[in-house]
Structure formats: structure tokens, C-alpha cells
Amino acid sequence: MNCKTVSERIYSFIDGQLTEEEAQAFLAHIEECPSCAALFADAQILDGLIAETIVPVEPPVGFADAVMACLPQAKIVPFPSQKSKFFKWGAFVAAAAIALSFGLTNIFSNNAAQPGINLAENLSNNEQIVNEREPGLEITVTDPATENNEGNTESQTPDVVAQNSASNKEDNQTGSSSIGLPKAASGTQGVGNFNQRLLAAHQGVDTLNPEVNSTGKYVTYYVKLDGKLQLWQVALSGDTEPVLLSEEDLAENEGLIQAHKYGEWKADNYDNCGLFAAASDGSRGAISSPMDGGSLWLTDANGANAQAFYAKGGGNIILWAPNNGSFVFNDNQNNLYVAYPEEGIVLYVLSGNVKNLSWADSKNLVLEIVEPSASNSAVYVVTLP
Amino acid sequence: MNHLLDEELIKLVLSGENEAFAVLVQRYEKQVFSLAYRLCANYDEAADLAQEAFIQVYSVLVKYEIDRPFFPWLYRVAYNTCINVLRKKPPNITNLEDFTAVLSQPEDDTIPEVSYDRQETKAFIEKSIADLPEKYKEPVILRYLENLSYQQIADRMDVPVSTIETRLYRGRLLLQEKLGKYTGKRKIK
């Protein structure tokens, strides 16, 4: 060994990582070379200092208890430390992965498949995925085929409504859950007893910006037709036909039509990671994020302390119900969900390109949707449990 | 529950038995806390880091592959958690001031007698280790705290063993530069 090799391998020798042969060559050089011998002596001192310093340290008394006290309420919550000020993406992704690995995404297609099942009870079996609290919500899943017997669809469909397509018509005849449900949740499979009613549709045009008026009894929406902007009104109950309220020049009034905005991209603490909305009573907030295939987070009212809630999200909608007991959100694949934070439940509502959405009250949603099979939007009312 | 194997405890945790996690924390708290302490050289901060580390372990426990040894996995998660937290922390300038007294003492040609205050010396060395660049710090800590061989460190860090040898050499060279007054003045050229 020459001086260079010896100096480079001093610590390997001290650490006992040289082969027998190497160690002997090393020592032989040290014997003959005072300069390397001095380096070796220094290195031994340093090694001793480090070894003396880097020793195990006893944690504070009660450390394990402190950890246990800080464990997340919901089992997949990755932001337990009250001290955390930053959103952690590593944890975020992990939480989403856990939720997926528990098969969360299959809850609805599996459990909802049997009519009459108590969905809340089934969800409570998965409570470690979502929330430790006992779900207080009783949700009965009804087979759309039975609902068909009630025959409410046709009487509630305004006469002026033109069906957009043959398949749509077919759906309406098989039950009220007619809005482009994914395969797993359509047909004879229930998706909760959501009553989905077509409120208004016009042949060849969109029903734009539906809004519940101040009385809460009527929905108004716009239609662009022949250079005109028409304002229509229909009763929320569906008991009356839509009526034309006014007709203005389209060019002059086009500015009236602006897609609703839902939530805000949360910049502080979260690096614009998702769409945030706060409950109006200041009790809490929620973030729907596109990260890792979509995920839903509950937060404080100011958006802090995000906790993983569900492995879906990342769409353009998040909107709290007027009573702040639930909120709707979507993913980026046109699936709409409603979340009940207190109960720890998320329910799949429907699939379709939701253009606009508003709460008529805390149970009824008014939606402008383009169905998968249609080219124009229509107005629907969905009644939640 | 204390007699159960790690893997058995983990299965219990994953089935909703939180108490099993408490056993795991107690089993490894000293090692995780020691790691955290070596990374930051501050007792209170280490408690926070170690706590965060265990909570992270809990959060990602479902990702642990049950047929692999648990402790190296836990150690890796803990290390990454600590490093991630420390990376976000702005450099602590006041702590450096504590050591200016030591740093400014004139060097002389003799190997020092044990004249430095023991506590001060210890704190300075601890801080010097904690301030090492990450790539040197981890193998140094694994080498001394866990008493691992180069090969074991290489396996843990997933880098070639020759890289570990180099890093352990350079890391200690850096320490020797800093701690020269304690080890003598000779420098490796």
C-alpha cells in the first residue's frame, strides 16, 4: 500500500472492514511511514470521540404515551402532530394508497349491489378507513327496479322536455337512477335511494346555469336559441312545466352566462394542491385534490390540519350544503359524491359531466349535467338521504 | 402483548388494535429517539422528530411487507421522516453562536489537554455530526449508533459498498477538519 491508499483506507481499517491481507499491508506501511502513522493516530482519536458521542439516548419519560395520544383519529390520517404546519405530500400519497389498498373504492359497487342493505352499517365495518366515529346516517339502498313501480318519473317530467337520446329514454323507464351510472352501479344495482329527476331539457341546446330562486321553490336557467338568450323557470317539485320568463338579445347578454366556480385553490400551506371550500358556519373545511389519483381531505375552517378522508377527489367541484352537514365533490372522471364528515361517510351520487350545481336545500341538489350519451346539458334534481 | 413478535403486533395494529402499536413504540423508542437526536443534536427537537417518525410509521404501516424484517423498515421510515422535517427547517443561527467560543479559541501545536468543558465539547461534537451533509451523516450515524458493517449500511441505503466506504471516509474527514483541536492538528492531505 502506498501513502494515498493508506490514508484513504484509514477508517476502513479502524472500522474493521479490511480483509486480513489488506489489514496486514496497511499495518506494514504504518510501521514504516511516520507521516501515515500520525494520520492514523489522529483518526483513532476522532473515531474514539465519535464513538463516545454517538451513543443511544433515552427518550423522555412517557414518550410512547405521547405518541399514542397523537395518533390520528381516523386510522389513515397522516397529519397527527399538532405542530405540523406543512402539508406533507409523502404522507398524503401514503394515505391515499392505504385507502385504496383497503378497497375503499369498491365499497359502493359491492355493498350497494344488494337491495335493502343498510349501507351505513356496512360502512361502519370499514370505519378504520374513513373515521372512527359511528356513522349516524341510516341509508337504505333501493333497487331502482322497485322504485320503478312508483312511477314517479313520468309525471314529474315536464311536457316540454325532449329526450336527448334513445338510451336516455330507456333509462328513464327502468328507474329514477337514470343518469349515466357506471356499469358497477347501474342496472339492477342500487346506489342509495337517491331520487334523480329530470327537471328540464331542451332539444339541441344546453340548459345553462340552473339556480334555485330565493323562494326555494323554483329553478331558473338560461337557454341560448336563435340569437336570443332565454330565461326559463321550472318548479323544483317538477309539478309544473317550464315557463319562459324572458328573452333578450344574446349578443348583449352573453355575459350573464358564466360557469359557477366552486371552492378555491388553496395556496397557503398546500402548494395549490387542491380545491378548498369552508363550511359557512366556520366549523371546518375540505379539500378535493387531484394528487395520487384523487383524494379528499378534511381541514379546519381556515384550511389547516388537513386529514385524509377519502381516496377520491380532484375534480372541479366542492360545495357545502346549507346546513354544513355535508358537501358534494367530484373526481376528474365525472363522478359526483357527497361526503358526510360527522358520520365519516362518502356516497357515490352519479356520473356525468356536471356543469353547474347548487343546493336547493340540504337534501336536494340542482345540477346541470351533460349525460354521457347526450350532447347537451339538462337540469336534474337529486334528492340525497 | 409484550411477548409478541413485531409481525404479530403489526397484524394486530392493522386489524384495529392500537394498543399493539404502543408495544412497538416502546420496543423501538430508544433507537428511533437516538437516531432523531443524532440528526438534530437537540433533545426537545428530537422528541418531536421521533414522535413524528412513529406517527408516520403508523400511517404507512399497511405498506410494510410482513415477510421482511421490520426494524430496518421502521428505521428507514423514521430516518426519512426526520430528514424531511429537518430539510424544511431554516438553519438555526443562534445555535451556531453557542459554539463560537469554542471555535475562536486559538489553536496551538499541542494536542489539547482535557481543558475544554466536557459538556461543551460533547455538544460541539454532536452539533458537528448533525451538521454534516446528509449523505455523510446517515452512514456515520448507522456506523456508530447501530454498529452496522459497511455492507449492512450499503444494504440499508441501497448504494454500493464502495460508496459507503468513501462517504464514511469523507464524512469523518470533514469532522476532523472541524474537530481538529480535539484530535490534533495533522490533516490528511
Ligand SMILES: [Zn+2]
Ligand atoms: Zn505513508
